Amino acid sequence: MPKSPANTARSKRAGSQLTPDAIIDASLRIAARGSEDAFTVRRLGEELGADPTAIYRHFRDKDELLLSVADRTLGEVLDSIPEGLDWKGRIRALADGSLAVALKYPVVGSAMASRTTRRPNEFRVVELILGAVMEAGLEGAEAALHYRMVADSLLAYVGQQAAYFLFDAEVRAADESAWTREYRLVDPQALPNITRLSAELAEVTDEQIFEATVGALISAIEKRAETLRGA
Amino acid sequence: MPKSPANTARSKRAGSQLTPDAIIDASLRIAARGSEDAFTVRRLGEELGADPTAIYRHFRDKDELLLSVADRTLGEVLDSIPEGLDWKGRIRALADGSLAVALKYPVVGSAMASRTTRRPNEFRVVELILGAVMEAGLEGAEAALHYRMVADSLLAYVGQQAAYFLFDAEVRAADESAWTREYRLVDPQALPNITRLSAELAEVTDEQIFEATVGALISAIEKRAETLRGA
DNA sequence: ACGCTGTTGTCAACGGTATTGCGCTGATCG
DNA sequence: CGATCAGCGCAATACCGTTGACAACAGCGT
Incomplete structure (x- = not known):
């Protein structure tokens, strides 16, 4: 169990790591891969190197993200x-x-x-x-x-x-x-x-x-x- | 395997049989309800009074069913x-x-x-x-x-x-x-x-x-x- | 320098989807 | 009459989007 939750995640925490623009950029990178890579929330988290659900701090739901993209x-x-x-x-x-x-x-x-x-x-x-x-x-x-x-x-x-x-x-x-x-x-x-x-x-x-x-x-x-x- | 007699067309199954046509009919009933009733496999099973997965005995997948509909x-x-x-x-x-x-x-x-x-x-x-x-x-x-x-x-x-x-x-x-x-x-x-x-x-x-x-x-x-x- | 507060990322979990493998049952046929 | 086997139900799988609880940090007023 690599679970020492207190200190593992502190490495990257300089201001706002995830901005709406960065999320839109990552979405476009995935979208450009067409049918070879499904555009899912989990895949988006992977592309961003962050937890998939982090995007919900910046967009109400996937639909709103898609509209912005x-x-x-x-x-x-x-x-x-x-x-x-x-x-x-x-x-x-x-x-x-x-x-x-x-x-x-x-x-x-x-x-x-x-x-x-x-x-x-x-x-x-x-x-x-x-x-x-x-x-x-x-x-x-x-x-x-x-x-x-x-x-x-x-x-x-x-x-x-x-x-x-x-x-x-x-x-x-x-x-x-x-x-x-x-x-x-x-x-x-x-x-x-x-x-x-x-x-x-x-x-x-x-x-x-x-x-x-x-x-x-x-x-x-x-x-x-x-x-x-x-x- | 040998799909033997072609002549016994009438006697397939007597009871609560599920035919492709019956499934298509049920699909259209659900589809006609528009946005008020989602067209899902589970809902289709309900409409047919059968187990949802029974559909897969007549159609390879939902896409093939949709094409037939x-x-x-x-x-x-x-x-x-x-x-x-x-x-x-x-x-x-x-x-x-x-x-x-x-x-x-x-x-x-x-x-x-x-x-x-x-x-x-x-x-x-x-x-x-x-x-x-x-x-x-x-x-x-x-x-x-x-x-x-x-x-x-x-x-x-x-x-x-x-x-x-x-x-x-x-x-x-x-x-x-x-x-x-x-x-x-x-x-x-x-x-x-x-x-x-x-x-x-x-x-x-x-x-x-x-x-x-x-x-x-x-x-x-x-x-x-x-x-x-x-x- | 302190503690409060609000923001942002993580994690586990929920309810939804289509689909598959296994086992039973009962009608049909040799 | 007994064997076969397609048709069906059931349980489970692998995804999906989304939510709530919690932890860590930033910025603030004091």
């Missing part, structure tokens, strides 16, 4: 957007940055896809998108609606991609081989379109899909602005 | 789509039906948003969307790409909505009041667009957003088909 990553995305872009460029930059950071920290991206952090950087994102749709020519309720369309669609798509990356490689491989194997072996009578396009279906890349999706959102804003301007 | 609900959506609709109508019907069923069984909708079931009804959905985009005028790789755009975007959006419905009412109320309260109290200097549109932001409805999103996807297909036809 998400806000940090959102800030990274926002800071990576260059100045001087037009509205389409800003939306594209936000989309690309969000996807990149969600794939870098999949557990964060997937957990936050249906949440509202109500933290500073989230407001900056709202402001950015609203500014873009207004620059495109929308106002009032139309601007609000199209902001929500962009924000919700983007968040959902990016979160889904992150969740997919969170599966271990084994499961992902099974999913992807489905396109190249099972879709070729389908009943040609009942499913003629799949049969005809099985080769093309296997060759579509995630980048193409994302580009098409973002493009669809931008076109919708543009088209709506034109319609309103004409009327 | 999801396929069942997908079938319901597909069967609800009327015949004789044009391609836009079919996509809209699929979108509306998917959202409805995902909100009816939120735990299923949210868990399956980033999965591929590779079960019969999923193939039917693929066939349906592919048929729609081809009727719109797309072919080959373009049809495949736009199928993926519609499928992925729809699945992600619907899954996100389902996950949001899965929070208990308390958390949801806090999220919604953020739009009407916190967004009004924001710094007008740093966030002028939010300040100006806070009232309109609070009034956007989920139905409007979904309609706008689906409309954007349909327009993108239409526009692409026009461009290719012109060229």
Whole structure:
């Protein structure tokens, strides 16, 4: 029993050892390891070299920690957007940055896809998108609606991609081989379109899909602005 | 081991038998109760009047059960789509039906948003969307790409909505009041667009957003088909 | 320099989750 | 009629997030 509790733990006790920022940093290190290392409270304690439950001195629960981590990553995305872009460029930059950071920290991206952090950087994102749709020519309720369309669609798509990356490689491989194997072996009578396009279906890349999706959102804003301007 | 007679289909077990279908039914009953009743193995056993672990005699694990449940609900959506609709109508019907069923069984909708079931009804959905985009005028790789755009975007959006419905009412109320309260109290200097549109932001409805999103996807297909036809 | 007080880390424990191994039972079949 | 064996219950396992009691320290007023 190495239990002399009085003097063992005194080695490191210089002020506040564990700060919220240090905990967020450690969380991001674990999150960056993706599916190879589960993001658990116990694992986080290990990463910090501290007792797992120590984090509860700085965050009410794991959810609040996750919201803070998400806000940090959102800030990274926002800071990576260059100045001087037009509205389409800003939306594209936000989309690309969000996807990149969600794939870098999949557990964060997937957990936050249906949440509202109500933290500073989230407001900056709202402001950015609203500014873009207004620059495109929308106002009032139309601007609000199209902001929500962009924000919700983007968040959902990016979160889904992150969740997919969170599966271990084994499961992902099974999913992807489905396109190249099972879709070729389908009943040609009942499913003629799949049969005809099985080769093309296997060759579509995630980048193409994302580009098409973002493009669809931008076109919708543009088209709506034109319609309103004409009327 | 030799699974001998195929003909004795009727006489499996007479008494309180647990069949895969009965388990799926019970799962849907629990899932329909949304956030008021967690979808756990123990709760499922209770619903079935059986030991919780009995489920593992019919499904390898909870994930496989969930995939089967999801396929069942997908079938319901597909069967609800009327015949004789044009391609836009079919996509809209699929979108509306998917959202409805995902909100009816939120735990299923949210868990399956980033999965591929590779079960019969999923193939039917693929066939349906592919048929729609081809009727719109797309072919080959373009049809495949736009199928993926519609499928992925729809699945992600619907899954996100389902996950949001899965929070208990308390958390949801806090999220919604953020739009009407916190967004009004924001710094007008740093966030002028939010300040100006806070009232309109609070009034956007989920139905409007979904309609706008689906409309954007349909327009993108239409526009692409026009461009290719012109060229 | 003292003791009080509040903060922060440690430890053990609790209730929750999915899942597995073992043993019984009873319907079915040779 | 007796043997077989799938289906089910039970107990146990390995995690998970979280809490409460306690110990050690920092900073404070006196």
